[in-house]
Amino acid sequence: MESLAILGLAGNILQFLDFSGKIISGTLELYQSANGATSSNLVLENTSKDLVQLCAAMLPDLTSRSALTRSDSETALITLSESCRTLGQELLTVLEDLKVKGRRKRWQSARQALRSAWKARDVQRLESQLASYRSQIAARLLAILMYQIVDVLKSTSAHAGTNVAINRTEDNAVKLPAEISTWLSTVQSAGALLSKQIRILNNLKFPSLSEREENVKEAHPATFEWLFEPAANALTSTKPPRIFDWLIEGSGVFWVSGRAGSGKSTLMKFFYRNPKTVTALQQWAGTRKLVVANFFFWHAGTTMQKSQQGLLQTLLYHILQQDPSLIAAMCPSRWNQSASSMESWSYAEVLEVVERIKEQTLDSFRFCFFLDGLDEFEGDHMDIVSTINSLASSDAIKVCFSSRPWTVFENAYGPKTESVIRVHDLTQGDITRFVEDRLAEGTQFLKLKATAAAYGELVDEIRERSNGVFLWVYLVVRSLRRGMTNLDTVSELQKRLRELPVELEAYFQLMLDSTERVYHQQAARLYRVRLVAHIPPTVNDVWMFAEDDLDFALRDKYLDMPQPSFLATTKTRILARCQDLLEFDKHSQLQFLHRTVKDFLETRDMLSLLIKRAGAHFNPHHFMCNSMLLPMKQAAQSSELALPGYSNLSDF
Numbered sequence: 001m002e003s004l005a006i007l008g009l010a011g012n013i014l015q016f017l018d019f020s021g022k023i024i025s026g027t028l029e030l031y032q033s034a035n036g037a038t039s040s041n042l043v044l045e046n047t048s049k050d051l052v053q054l055c056a057a058m059l060p061d062l063t064s065r066s067a068l069t070r071s072d073s074e075t076a077l078i079t080l081s082e083s084c085r086t087l088g089q090e091l092l093t094v095l096e097d098l099k100v101k102g103r104r105k106r107w108q109s110a111r112q113a114l115r116s117a118w119k120a121r122d123v124q125r126l127e128s129q130l131a132s133y134r135s136q137i138a139a140r141l142l143a144i145l146m147y148q149i150v151d152v153l154k155s156t157s158a159h160a161g162t163n164v165a166i167n168r169t170e171d172n173a174v175k176l177p178a179e180i181s182t183w184l185s186t187v188q189s190a191g192a193l194l195s196k197q198i199r200i201l202n203n204l205k206f207p208s209l210s211e212r213e214e215n216v217k218e219a220h221p222a223t224f225e226w227l228f229e230p231a232a233n234a235l236t237s238t239k240p241p242r243i244f245d246w247l248i249e250g251s252g253v254f255w256v257s258g259r260a261g262s263g264k265s266t267l268m269k270f271f272y273r274n275p276k277t278v279t280a281l282q283q284w285a286g287t288r289k290l291v292v293a294n295f296f297f298w299h300a301g302t303t304m305q306k307s308q309q310g311l312l313q314t315l316l317y318h319i320l321q322q323d324p325s326l327i328a329a330m331c332p333s334r335w336n337q338s339a340s341s342m343e344s345w346s347y348a349e350v351l352e353v354v355e356r357i358k359e360q361t362l363d364s365f366r367f368c369f370f371l372d373g374l375d376e377f378e379g380d381h382m383d384i385v386s387t388i389n390s391l392a393s394s395d396a397i398k399v400c401f402s403s404r405p406w407t408v409f410e411n412a413y414g415p416k417t418e419s420v421i422r423v424h425d426l427t428q429g430d431i432t433r434f435v436e437d438r439l440a441e442g443t444q445f446l447k448l449k450a451t452a453a454a455y456g457e458l459v460d461e462i463r464e465r466s467n468g469v470f471l472w473v474y475l476v477v478r479s480l481r482r483g484m485t486n487l488d489t490v491s492e493l494q495k496r497l498r499e500l501p502v503e504l505e506a507y508f509q510l511m512l513d514s515t516e517r518v519y520h521q522q523a524a525r526l527y528r529v530r531l532v533a534h535i536p537p538t539v540n541d542v543w544m545f546a547e548d549d550l551d552f553a554l555r556d557k558y559l560d561m562p563q564p565s566f567l568a569t570t571k572t573r574i575l576a577r578c579q580d581l582l583e584f585d586k587h588s589q590l591q592f593l594h595r596t597v598k599d600f601l602e603t604r605d606m607l608s609l610l611i612k613r614a615g616a617h618f619n620p621h622h623f624m625c626n627s628m629l630l631p632m633k634q635a636a637q638s639s640e641l642a643l644p645g646y647s648n649l650s651d652f
Helices: 003-026 028-032 038-064 072-098 106-160 164-173 176-204 211-215 243-249 264-273 275-285 308-322 324-330 347-360 381-392 407-413 428-439 443-451 455-466 470-485 490-499 504-513 517-532 564-578 595-601 604-614 620-637 647-651
Strands: 253-257 289-296 365-372 397-403 420-422 582-584 590-592
Touching (some): 243 275, 243 397, 253 264, 253 381, 253 407, 264 275, 264 289, 264 397, 308 324, 308 365, 324 347, 381 397, 504 595, 517 564, 517 582, 517 590, 517 604, 590 595, 595 604
Parallel strands (some): 253 420, 289 365
Antiparallel strands (some): 582 590
16 A cells, blocks of 8 residues: 555545534534534535545555555554444435435424434434544554655665665654644634634525525527627617626626516526626626626515515625635624524624625625516615615626516616616517427427428417517417327417417416316415415425315324325326416425416405405415424324424324
């Protein structure tokens, strides 16, 4: 075994043990919470995986050398490596067991909080083992360093014909323990620093921080590319877009205006994430560090998803995450707090830190913020305009935001034509591409395209009738694809198209009316539940939607947990009743197809209709209370979670 390989392995293991020990011992209380210190757990999990892979890769080389030629320290290091690999695998098992499967599934989180209490002893045992391994490896590492370096330099000195270097090396070897101790102290300090940064970031982050962005649909291939065309070369029906030029040399605020359903959120997600955007902004930043952050307002979401605090706290999280070295200087009060005394952030505190960043980072940073859906802000929109203007008043900050063309935004930003684009006027080519690609996915349409001259007319008619509203196009194409499944001819598809309403509200009404009568009650109940839910319910929350017994949580026959296959079937049944107005995201959360669907269902006429269809005795809040109580009873009757004093919960 090569000496450097042994030292490299020992050093990596030692660093893992020291850092992991700091995290576990410093955040034990977080293991006993429902959310489980996500950031710290993630760091520890990744470090454990690295350790397991490292030991698995290095042990064959360690053991390939004859046991007779190994030193005692090398033999001991092999044993410690095998033990560390086992420990790393055990850590991964514990961390996996403490995870909440899925995102923000509230009652899985409640169960995991109980499990975390049971795992406290396991965590303490692992902490003790880490400390023991750390001290043993430190001793073996010192011995290997002293003796093997002396041996190597003795061999080198023999070729030079002198023993002077040998004596000097032997003298210096005595100093190695102090140097290693310094190195270990440095590693420990770095681990403590990182642990504190992670703790503050974890405290700053809220559960729904990135949820809205994740649920925004991805841009169709080859669409929105016109964003990156220089103004002089852009071919559009109105004034050319200047947003690419603004990225490179612009300042202040740029407004992406668009009608409801025109694809603003999809555009913002595409634009914010595109590497071309970052490259252009880097030209603007020059030698200063570039920080790009985003926030997606969501009117149907939590308070933090539609408030000024949610906006500023998200931006602050992104800034400090990209440069954690700012945390100590920008958040001095938080930096000096202990983990046990750290409370949730207030709006005043977040605003204070943001203002501090504006004032103190002017010379070394450049910030660009992408904000989607300012019209979905809950509050006085003049307030959010003032906030945007305040952010962009700094020479180090510029803001690109999207919204509907409401008067409050037109008055503030409409006159600055060089800093405004109107999405619905610029997506004609994108709509044509989307329609052709989506319809062409069916083999029937390929035959129609080859044989019918009216094919081009159908695509053109869809584009013209859309008025730049991508959501309408999306729904129309769905309808036409169903017609293609029925082997409709092009003329029949054209007839189908012309019977579809052009206005979104009328289209939603058509979709609601097309629900089979036998599904009216169940669909209305699902709509009402979704309207009152501040946090999007998961399929686990609504799997009892068809139950006539409104107090289902009080019945013992429902204490068995639903199986995954049943939940998959339930999702299909729910979607069949909601006629595309509701959909499940990738986390199995029930979401509105679009903000305009929520607006439509909240109108007085629609609410009256839903109440009538759902039944006079149905209360969506009562339903959700039952949905919350049932998992608690299921958890209480589980043998692995049966805690003293809680066994009677299942008797409710």
